[in-house]
Amino acid sequence: MRDFLLLPSLSRFSDVALAALRVLTGGFLVYGVIDNVVSAERMAEFEAFVAANGFVMPGVMAPLSVYAQLICGVLFILGALTRWAGLVMAFNFIVAVVMVHLEQDFRAWWPAIVLVFISLYFAAAGAGRYSVDRLLSPRA
Numbered sequence: 001m002r003d004f005l006l007l008p009s010l011s012r013f014s015d016v017a018l019a020a021l022r023v024l025t026g027g028f029l030v031y032g033v034i035d036n037v038v039s040a041e042r043m044a045e046f047e048a049f050v051a052a053n054g055f056v057m058p059g060v061m062a063p064l065s066v067y068a069q070l071i072c073g074v075l076f077i078l079g080a081l082t083r084w085a086g087l088v089m090a091f092n093f094i095v096a097v098v099m100v101h102l103e104q105d106f107r108a109w110w111p112a113i114v115l116v117f118i119s120l121y122f123a124a125a126g127a128g129r130y131s132v133d134r135l136l137s138p139r140a
Contacts, residue, residue: 014128015128015129015130016130018125018127018128018130019079019127019128019129019130019131021118022076022077022079022082022122022127022128022131023076023077025073025076025115025118025119025122026072026073026074026075026076026077026078027073027077028073029069029070029072029073029076029089029115030069030070030073030074030077032069033066033067033069033070033073034070036062036063036066037066037067037070043062043063043066046062046066047059047062047063049062050062050065053099053100054099055099065092065096068088068089068092069089069092071085072085072088072089072092076089076122078131078132079127079128079130079131079132079133079134080127080131080132080133080136081133082122082123082126082127082131082133083122083123083124083126083127083133084123085119085122086119086120086121086122086123086124087119087123088119089115089119089122090116090119090120090123093112093113093115093116093119094116096112097109097112097113097116100112101113
């Protein structure tokens with residue numbers, strides 16, 4: 001009965017689930033910023049958004065956030081430097097929550113706060129079995 005309630009046999013899929021979460025999250029990050037990378041007009045719009053939300057040096061902060069998300073998104077997908085990428089993205093989205101979303105209702109800041117916690121999870125758990133990090137590990 002205990003095995004039926006707790007389903008311990010599902011733990012054998014934890015590395016697959018972690019890889020899927022990494023790929024999904026990384027893909028979401030890359031998709032969310034790629035337009036800013038390939039279009040100067042879209043980057044200028046994002047810089048204006050950043051300026052309107054009270055950030056200092058929006059001409060620096062907007063590209064910094066965009067390229068951090070792009071690079072960390074790719075790192076998540078590959079499972080490379082996953083702990084570092086998790087820390088960088090947690091910081092990035094904590095700043096987004098505090099500077100942009102805190103005054104909004106919960107639904108508006110949900111995506112950013114979820115990305116904070118997913119990123120913290122990646123920082124704590126690492127990339128798992130199916131990753132570049134695993135290949136680089138001396139224990140692999």
